[in-house]
Amino acid sequence: MNLNIIGYGIYLTLTTIIIYHVGNICYNNGNIFIKHLLKKDIALSFQINKLLLIGYYLLNIGYSAITIIQWNTINSEIILIETITKKISIIILTIAVLHYSNIYLIKKFIHKLT
Amino acid sequence: MITTKILIGYAIYLPIAIYLTLYVSKTLFKNGKIYMLDIFQGREDIALATNKLFETGFYLLNIGFALLILELQLTSNNYQELIEKLTYKIGGFSIYLGIMLFINLFLFFRGKRKSSALKKQTAHGNL
Numbered sequence: 191m192n193l194n195i196i197g198y199g200i201y202l203t204l205t206t207i208i209i210y211h212v213g214n215i216c217y218n219n220g221n222i223f224i225k226h227l228l229k230k231d232i233a234l235s236f237q238i239n240k241l242l243l244i245g246y247y248l249l250n251i252g253y254s255a256i257t258i259i260q261w262n263t264i265n266s267e268i269i270l271i272e273t274i275t276k277k278i279s280i281i282i283l284t285i286a287v288l289h290y291s292n293i294y295l296i297k298k299f300i301h302k303l304t
Numbered sequence: 305m306i307t308t309k310i311l312i313g314y315a316i317y318l319p320i321a322i323y324l325t326l327y328v329s330k331t332l333f334k335n336g337k338i339y340m341l342d343i344f345q346g347r348e349d350i351a352l353a354t355n356k357l358f359e360t361g362f363y364l365l366n367i368g369f370a371l372l373i374l375e376l377q378l379t380s381n382n383y384q385e386l387i388e389k390l391t392y393k394i395g396g397f398s399i400y401l402g403i404m405l406f407i408n409l410f411l412f413f414r415g416k417r418k419s420s421a422l423k424k425q426t427a428h429g430n431l
Contacts, residue, residue, distance in 0.1 A: 215360050219353035226350050268310055272375050279371035286364035293357065 193264045201274050205254040205281055209247065212285060216292075217243045227300060254281050306378050309386045313376045317390060321370040321397055325363065328401050332408060333359040339412045343419040358408070366404060370397060 217239060224235045257277065264270045333355055340351035373393060378385055 212360060212364065215356060219357050222349050222353040226347065266307070268307055268314075271311075271314055275371040275374045279368045279374075282364050282368035282371065286361060286368055289357075289361045289364060293361070 193267070193270050194261065197261070197264050197270050197274055198258055201258070201277055202255065204274075204278055206251055208278075208282065209250045209254070209285070212289070213243055213246050213250075216246075216289070223296075250281075250285070257281075306381050309381070309383065310376050310378055313378075313386050313390050314374065317374065317376070317393060318370075320394055322367065324398065324401060325366040325370060328405055329359060329362050329366070332362070332405060336408075336412055339416060343415050345419075345423075358411075362404065362408060366401060369400065373397065 220239050221236060224232060224239060228235055257280075261273060261277070262269075264273055336358070337352065337355050340355045341348065344351040344354070373396075376386075376389060376393070378389070
């Protein structure tokens with residue numbers, strides 16, 4: 191009997207929670223930026239922001255779920271802790287890299303909009 | 305047993321690492337709000353929003369790194385090696401946190417410098 195299923199459960203729960211919260215923080219602050227920086231088509235931008243949030247959920251939760259296929263067999267609790275932390279850290283670091291590159295791209299292209 | 309020592313090591317490392325990132329991040333971005341308010345010249349909600357975004361990025365980066373370096377290998381069954389490897393890992397993570405803190409401080413200062421240069425430019429342009 192191996193502990194893979196417990197690992198899958200913990201990993202999926204934690205990843206979904208993290209993706210949901212980071213997504214909502216970026217969505218809410220994005221709305222604040224839209225209100226301040228765009229002068230026309232504000233309502234349309236709010237809807238686009240909401241759609242982007244839903245797309246972000248789907249992509250990220252889907253990607254973090256797909257990587258389950260590559261897990262090795264987990265036989266003891268120590269390997270369980272190590273595998274879960276390694277997989278979660280890969281997801282968190284990917285989200286961090288995308289987050290900072292979003293900030294950079296927005297800073298670069300915001301002048302073309304206003 | 306080696307496995308119980310490794311478990312003790314993980315149980316010590318994880319809370320310390322997560323507590324350190326939470327503490328550094330809260331301090332940095334609590335005081336960073338004042339910088340942001342200054343850079344954005346009183347537009348409070350944009351300042352808070354930028355602060356929150358940088359804080360989220362900081363959390364993600366540091367917690368991701370703390371979890372990445374968690375793995376501990378023990379070759380001999382004594383506490384000495386556990387303490388040595390554990391303190392090496394926690395020390396290395398603290399140094400990394402300090403470097404991240406300084407990079408973020410540098411970004412704050414650079415933003416302040418650019419905004420005051422912009423302010424001086426528009427003031428001269430109005431004269």
